[in-house]
Amino acid sequence: MGDASTCINCGRAVVDPDQTFCPACGQPTPPHRIDWHFLGHELEHSVLHMDRGILYSLKELMLRPGHLMRSYLEGRRAKQVKPLLLIMITAAVVVLLSKYLAGGDVLGGMMVGGSVDTAAPATALEATSRSIGYWMNAYFAAFTLLLLPFEAAAFRLSFHRVGGLNYPEWLVITAFLTVQTFVFWSIAMLLQRWVPQAPAWSVLVSTLYGVFSLVQLFRPYARWKSLLRGLLGYGLFFASTQVIVAMLVAVVMATSAAR
Known part of the structure; x- marks a missing residue:
């Protein structure tokens, strides 16, 4: 385990026998x-500890989203899990639930081109759209991360000169909003056995809750203005997503035609 008189990480001398952390590197x-015992302690404090962990961050994000985002932006991050880690974990949960509850179809009927399991003859455009849908399902987490910059740009444009936030800060906000979407999506997949349209409804619910989160984030800015700007941001994002998917379809069709 190394010499107890020095830090095993940076080599700094341990001057106090009661010292539990190196003042230079935190080791x-x-x-x-x-x-x-070590593994149990790590599990408790990194995942299950309600003062600092994934459950705490998710609880705050779903109950007090605007306050959590504001705290993170202002630097009060000691109790919070990084938003990118939350995205990867919740995306993995969505993919896992879709595998066992929806046959691996994460996007379901919301995919461009319709349901992927239709047996009807398809035009070239429909076939290409479905192939894009398959790709989006197979690389769901990567596709979601690729869309984050566009969503952040849409919100920065819609909230121009509000809050004085820069683009990287909007990337953080967008990451938190995406985690919310994944939580609602996971709940919807658990309910779709009894409520077949639950995944589609989850998109609407997560959008409205995202707007609520932005209204809470920008207090004391006028709520009705935040509401309109939030809806505008989501509208710009959804429009840009359709453009991106259409461009992917066009590129795939052009590539296929050139072969």
Whole structure:
């Protein structure tokens, strides 16, 4: 386990025998051996601990979203999990639920070109649209991350000169909003056995809740103005998504025609 008189990470001398962390790099001194107690402690504090972990961040994001976003932007991040990590975890949950509850069809009937399991003869455009849908399903998390910059740009444009936020800060806000969408999507897939249209409804619910989150974030800015700007931002994002998908379809069709 190394020499207890020095930090095993940076080599700095341990001057106080009661010292538990290196003041230079934060490494535990001495480092703990990996055993069952260590693994249980790591699980509790990194995932399950309600003062600092995934459950805490998700709870705050779903109950007090605007306050959580504002705290993160202002630098109060000690209790929060990074939004990118939340995105990857919730995206994995969506993919896992879709595999066992929807046959791997994450997007379902919302996919461009309609349902992927239709047996009806398809035109070249429909076939291409379905192939794009298959790709979006197969690389769902990557596709979602690719859309984040466009969503952030849409909101920055719609909230121009409000809050003084830069583009990277809007990327963080957009990441939190995407996590909300994944949470609602996961709940919808659990309910779709009894409510077949639940995934489609989850899009509407997550959009409205995202607008509510933005209204809460920008207080004391006029709520009705935040409401209109939030709806405008989502409208711009949905429009840009349709353009992106149409461009993908056009590129695939042009490539196929050139072969």
